[in-house]
Amino acid sequence: MVTTLVGWVPAEARADNSPASETVSVVAAAGRQITASTRTLHPGTTTFRVTTPDSTARWVSLVRLHPGTSLQKFLDDMTTVLTTRGEERTRAVAEWNREADMLGGVSVFNRRSQSFTQFLKPGTYYLVDLRTLGGPDRSGASQEIAVRGDWDVTVPRSDQTITYYTGPDGGTRISAPSRLAARTRLLVNNMTGKHEEAILNRIRPDTSPEELAKAIRDEEYLPFVGEPEGVVPVAGGRRVVAGLDLEPGRYVLISWVNDPALTHRIIEVG
DSSP states (O other): OOOOOTTTSOTTOBOSSOOOSEEEEEEOOTTSOOEESOSEEOSEEEEEEEEOSOSSOEEEEEEEEOTTOOHHHHHHHHHHHHHOOHHHHHHHHHHHHHHEEEEEEEEEOTTOEEEEEEEEOSEEEEEEEHHHHTSSOOTTSEEEEEEOSSOBOBOOOOSEEEEEEEOTTSOEEEEOOSEEOSEEEEEEEEOSSSOEEEEEEEBOTTOOHHHHHHHHHHTOOOOBOSOOEEEEEEOTTOEEEEEEEOOSEEEEEEOOSSOTTTSEEEEEEO
């Protein structure tokens, strides 16, 4: 299925099934700098294929900072988001929303590979391993990517779609299929005015919606199996296509960014 991303690509883009204009290999590993096969890209459509030699998850995100925001300030606020709770975290999330556009990314672990495809305008971007920010050493957590030169654009294909939208009460809601294919190109469309993510956590087969909702609300033990997968934060008004290869089973689709009590849903994979 070919999905035309309205407002996402220029009018002259080719709506065909050809591969993305550029493909970049990205390796993220604990204790080493995140590395990409190139640091200079052409404007247009780029697929980032992400791998890790680690058994624990690496959360690789593509970021474009707003004018006036330093990389150091952004990393400081993201570290606060990942390591604190309560009012301190709420303030850091608000700063984060003002500082940068998160352009999606993927969680990878146990030597597996996942990919995501994004449309890049000319400018400076950063690949950031969000998992490293929560640890004692973040010196290798980011790598700068320069986008310049001639345009080369292809509309990426997607198989299934998840949409985040704003409900009547101002909170984020999810529109998603009840089942995802184990191997799928997933379009994540964020129609809200704030960052959201599409994390997929595998859960025990006997987990009820009520049990899961209570665990998330009370921040109790969560019935997860293995490491999280899926798509890391995407800015409001942006979208990203992720190429996912998941184990069949029962999962919870969730965004932990703002209000996970509202932004979660049990789905089947496979």
